[in-house]
Amino acid sequence: MTELKNDRFLRALARQPVDKTPVWMMRQAGRYLPEYRQVRAQAGDFMSLCKNTELACEVTLQPLERFDMDAAILFSDILTIPDAMGLGLYFAEGEGPKFRKTVRTEADVDQLQVINTASDLGYVTDAVSMIRRELNGRVPLIGFSGSPWTLATYMIEGQSSRDFMRAKTMLYTQPEVLHQLLEKLSLSVIDYLNAQILAGAQVVQIFDTWGGALSHNAYLEFSLAYMKKIVDGLIKHADGRDVPVILFTKGGGHWLETMADTGCDCLGLDWTVDIGAAKSRVGRKVALQGNMDPAVLRSDREGIESEVKTILKSFGSGQGHIFNLGHGITPDINPDNVKIFIDAVHQFSGSN
C-alpha cells in the first residue's frame, strides 16, 4: 500500500511525539456540508447512500477537501449490523433510525444469526477499499462499529429512545436473554471490524453511544465486557502496522480506568469530562480523544479558539491527545466555523 503522508493521528494513538495535535470530527462527513446534502439528495434515502460504494467514498472524502483533518472516517451507519440481521433499518424523515422488526423475546434472539460481513455487508468493505485507494496515503482511514449494547438498544426498542424502557426491562428481567443477544452481536462486530481492517481500515472505533445510560454495574456487565471481548478478537496487525482501537462510551467518564484496562489504545471522551483530569486517571496506558462540546461551533472565532486553547491546556504537555468533538457535529453548524476549529487545533498545539 501507499506510504502514509500524514501519520500524526497514528503517532498520537501510539503515544509518540507529534508536531501538532491531530484532529478529526465525529460525523465529519455529514449534513452540515452543502456538498454532502447534494450527494445525499442524489442517492435518495440515507441507507441508499451508505450502500452506494462510489457515493459513500465521495462523501467520506468531502471534509478533507475543505479542512485540514488528520483522519478520514468511513461514511456508514452504526446500525448496518442489525440491518444485515434482517431487522429492516429505515430512516423516517426527521425521526432518526427505525427497524421494521424488533428483538424482544428469547425466540427473537434465538432466530438471529451472527453476520458474515463478506456475504452480508460487502458494501461496507467495498467502500473501505475504495476510500483507502482514493485517499492514496493522505491520512489514515478509521473503520467503526456500534457497540453490542448500543446496537441492542435499537434492536429491542425498534428506534431511538430516551429511557431505554424495553432494553432495560430485558436487562433486569431476562438478563440471560440479553447476554445471548450481546454475544451474537459481539461475534458479529468482531467479524465486521476485522473485515474492515482487512479491507484497509487503519484504525477502528467502537461507538458505545448509550453505555452511559446504564448503572455502574450494568455498564461493566452488559456493555464493557462485550467491548473487551471485541478488543480481544480484533486483528492487531495488518498491512505492516499495528491497528489501534478506540473505545467511545458517551457519558462513560466514570469508567475510564476500567475502559483503559480492556487493552484498547485510546478512549474517546465526551465534553463533560475534564481531559486533564482524565489524563491523570489513565496515565500513559491509553491515548485520549476529544472533547469539545459541538455546541461551541455555534460560537464565533474568538469563542472557538478560546475553547480549543482551554482543552489543549487542560491536556497539557505529553503525548497521546487526538483532538475531536465530544460527540458528532450537528447539521446546523456553519462549515466556516469548522475550518476555524480545525486550524485552531493545529495552530495552538504547534505553539504549545
Next chain:
Amino acid sequence: MTELKNDRFLRALARQPVDKTPVWMMRQAGRYLPEYRQVRAQAGDFMSLCKNTELACEVTLQPLERFDMDAAILFSDILTIPDAMGLGLYFAEGEGPKFRKTVRTEADVDQLQVINTASDLGYVTDAVSMIRRELNGRVPLIGFSGSPWTLATYMIEGQSSRDFMRAKTMLYTQPEVLHQLLEKLSLSVIDYLNAQILAGAQVVQIFDTWGGALSHNAYLEFSLAYMKKIVDGLIKHADGRDVPVILFTKGGGHWLETMADTGCDCLGLDWTVDIGAAKSRVGRKVALQGNMDPAVLRSDREGIESEVKTILKSFGSGQGHIFNLGHGITPDINPDNVKIFIDAVHQFSGSN
C-alpha cells in the same frame, strides 16, 4: 410545631446514626399510582392540580398511605418560577412541558422580573403549609426548586430538548446575557425556597436536571456557581432546626467534590455513579442520596432486592446515606414493586 415522629431522613442528612437507611423516591407522588391518576383527572390539567392546595396536599400524602417512606416531597413542578415570570407554562398531552413565550434575546431577559413568592406563587407556600399540617410530624417535608441553569434551558428552548441547541448557543455566543438570566433566576429561587422553608419545608432540594449536558468548565460557571449562590442565600435554621440542602445534578458524577464544596448538606446521585466510590471522594463532608436505576423497579422481588443490597453494600458502613432512585419513578411501574423496594431498603439496611 408538632414533634417529628420519624427523623431518620434528617439524621442521615446530618450524618448521624440511624436504625435503618431512610428512603424516599423522586416523583413518588405521581402517575404510577392509580389514586394519583384519579385526582389528576378530577383536577383537569397538570398545572390546575399544582395550583389546587387541597389536591396538591392530597397527592403529596398518597404514597405515604401505601408505603413506609421516610420523607414527603411537595407535589409541584420545577417550572413554576418561569410560569410566574409570565412565560405561560402548559403541558401538551404526552409531550412534556411547554412555554407560550420564550426567552432568547437580551431584551427578553431585561423584561423578566425576579419573582416574589408571596404574591406570585402563594399556591406553593399554601400547599407547603397544608401538607406540613396534615403530615402532623409523621415524616419531614421536602421543598424544592429547579436549578437556574435547568430553568433557563426550558425558558430558552420553550420546551424539553435533547441537545439544548438554543440554550447552548446563548451560552457560547452571549454568555453575559445568559449570566443575567441566571442571576435573576437565582434570586427568584432563593426567594422561592426561603418562602417554602418559612411555610414549613424542613429540607430543600435543588433539581439540576440538565447540568450534566454541560462541559466541565461550563457546568462550573453556568450551573454550579448559581447553585452555590442559592445555598449561600438560604435560611439555615427554621423552626428550631437546621434546614439541610440537597443538590442533585443528573449526570453530575464528575463534579461531586466541587458540588460538596458549595456548603450543601447532601448530594443526589444518579445511577451511573458507584455510590461507594462517590463516598470515598466526598468523605464525610456531605450525605449521599441515591441511586438505584428506576428501571430496576420493572424487575421482580429478587431483582429489586438484589440491587438494593448491592447499593447498600457499596455505600458500606457509616452514616449519611439516604436511599432513593437515581431519577424520578416512571409511570409504568407497578406500585407493588415500589412496596418491595421501600421495604427492602429498611429490611436489608437494618441487618447491615
